[in-house]
Amino acid sequence: MSSPAAAAPTGLRVVAAMSGGVDSAVAAARAVEAGHEVTGIHLALSRNPASYRSGARGCCTIEDANDARRAADVIGIPFYVWDLSERFHEDVVEDFMDEYAAGRTPNPCLRCNEKIKFAAVLDRALALGFDAVATGHYARLERGDDGLVQLHRAADAGKDQSYVLGVLDQEQLAHSLFPLGDTDKPAVRREAAARGLLVAEKPDSHDICFVADGDNAGWLREKLGERAPNHGGEIVDDASGEVVGHHEGTYAYTIGQRRGLRLGRPAADGRPRFVLDIEPVSGTVRVGPRERLAVHALTGERPRWCGTVPSVLEGPEVTVQLRAHGAEHRAEVRVEGERVEVRLLEPASGIAPGQAVVVYEGTRVVGSATISATQRVPA
Incomplete structure (x- = not known):
């Protein structure tokens, strides 16, 4: 089966994951223009759509499903809704609650990419005879000299989403398409408008999709109950x-x-x-005080590697990112089986267990791990 990395062959059978937002709609349209046979799907992730986000914010509402369907009609592709609500609740929502109850700070978007969009969806797509899944993530895929598919930062640094894709392995990357990786967000909105897509000016979703009002603490207080x-x-x-x-x-x-x-x-x-x-x-x-938040080293567990498993990473090109929209930090990285030891060359502030550390070499994503422990700069 062909591997749809950068310069992917035309004529692939592609599932386009359409959230109801502008990015995924344009990504689906570009996949069609690239010569692929595209089918749009919307993921029903809530057992009760009213219980998750309300309003047109790009995830988990009936409005979003309708927006995705209208976009598919304009593009001229078949459209289906896949119900993954049970899997989403178990793998993402329950994990989120368990992590907070244990005093950790998880990133549910990484877990959703790992468990839902590029595991459950990709598995189903391949079983149905599709070759790839296309999404509206801002990231780039390239073919390396070793023949492996590499995940790189997007051209638009302000919208780059390679951090939340750092959980993808080689098999998943080999069956993924990110059509927006070379484009900035204003250009995507202009393209959507030119294509007649009504979601061209739809606002982005910034909060956790299943916390309806953005009040994480209140939501956790209600949901955890006696489990806390x-x-x-x-x-x-x-x-x-x-x-x-x-x-x-x-x-x-x-x-x-x-x-x-x-x-x-x-x-x-x-x-x-x-x-x-x-x-x-x-x-x-x-x-x-603030200065006591400074961390100079951390340990990661449950690593996920995008390609070949490294042993030691060092040099000026090696950096780590510790938050979805955080800065890059120069680092030295050592891999010891299922443990990843990271020494930060400059301290970072406010790093919590449960967050992800994503390792880069230049713009290339090497892999990721879940932070299990940190070492503070001595007082």
């Missing part, structure tokens, strides 16, 4: 050990958080305090 390891505890000053406040659940906090702490007394020096550590079993949240 504690329903309250103390907020403690890390330096003095003094109790400076109380909370209703550790799941409402993330490392680096400043707002919403409701501390009963200010720091001795009057400076703001930030969440430094979360201990879900004891229910203790530790706070301290």
Whole structure:
């Protein structure tokens, strides 16, 4: 079977995942223009669409399904809805709740790409005789000298989504298409308008798609219920050990958080305090000054490699990204089986277990791992 990387052959049978937003609609249209036989699909991810996001925000609503269907009609391709709500709830929503209950900070978009869009969808597509899945992600695919498919950053650095695709392995990349990787967002919107797509000016979705009002803490409080390891505890000053406040659940906090702490007394020096550590079993949240957030090393687990598994990565081209829209950090990376040890050449701030570390060599994504531990810069 042909591998649809950069300069993919024409005539592939392609499933275009259409969220109802402008990016996926233009990606589907470009796949058609590239000579592929394209079928549009919309993923029904909510057991009850009203229980997830409301409004036209590009994910998980009946409006979005209708927008995707209208776009497919304009493009002139068949369109179907695939119900993956049970799989999404188990692999993404439940994982999100479990991670927060354990005091970690997950990224559900990575988990969705890993488990849903490029696992469940791709598996079904290949079983049905399709060759590839096309999405509206901003990333590029290239064929390396070794014949493997490489994942690279998008041409538009501001929209680059290679971080959330860092969980894809070689088999998944070999059956993926990212038609927007060489284009910026304003150009995509202009193209959508020129094609007569009504989603040309539809706003992007920025929050977690299954948290309807964007209130993560409130959503977790409602959903976790008795599953939460504690329903309250103390907020403690890390330096003095003094109790400076109380909370209703550790799941409402993330490392680096400043707002919403409701501390009963200010720091001795009057400076703001930030969440430094979360201990879900004891229910203790530790706070301290910004400089105590600085991390110089971290450990990752459950690595996912886009190609050949590396052993040591070092040099000026090696960087890591620690948040979806975060900066690149120069680093040295060592791989020891299922452990990835990262030494940051300059400290990074507010890094939490549960986040993903994505490793780059230049613009190429090498792979990713889930952060399990961090080492702070000594006080």
